[in-house]
Amino acid sequence: MEFNRVHHTVVRVKDFDAGIETWRDKLGLELDRTTESEALGIKQAFFNLGDGSFIEVVAPTNDDSAVGKALARGEGIHTIAMEVEDLDATVAELEANGVQLIGVGGPQVFVHPKAANGILLQLTPKA
Secondary structure (H helix, E strand, O other): OOEEEEEEEEEEOOOHHHHHHHHHHHOOOOEEEEEEEOOOOEEEEEEEOOOOOEEEEEEEOOOOOHHHHHHHHOOEEEEEEEEEOOHHHHHHHHHHOOOOEEOOOOOOEEEOHHHOOOOEEEEEEOO
16 A cells, blocks of 8 residues: 555635635635535635645535534544555555545545544545
């Protein structure tokens, strides 16, 4: 199993506009784009970084979304997406190690926050 790099980091915020202001106006990152996912119940803002990774700021559009529920724990890091060499091999090794996974067999696989100190880890195959 090999984690190559952080592919992207997702930061959850209560106030979408204030989140953009923080990362763009105060921290100086360039806003690439914003979008909304009805399926996930979130608004998203993307800030590209020089190494090809990015910061994604998300805010819930409803309290029942995963991000809305997670805000009960407060704002902060929601997801760290780790790039892996071989998704299937990584999943197999994590399962052999007893790590609780979400979405195995689907298009996206995650390490459950209970297995990663409260952080949702997304496994992203190397492009």
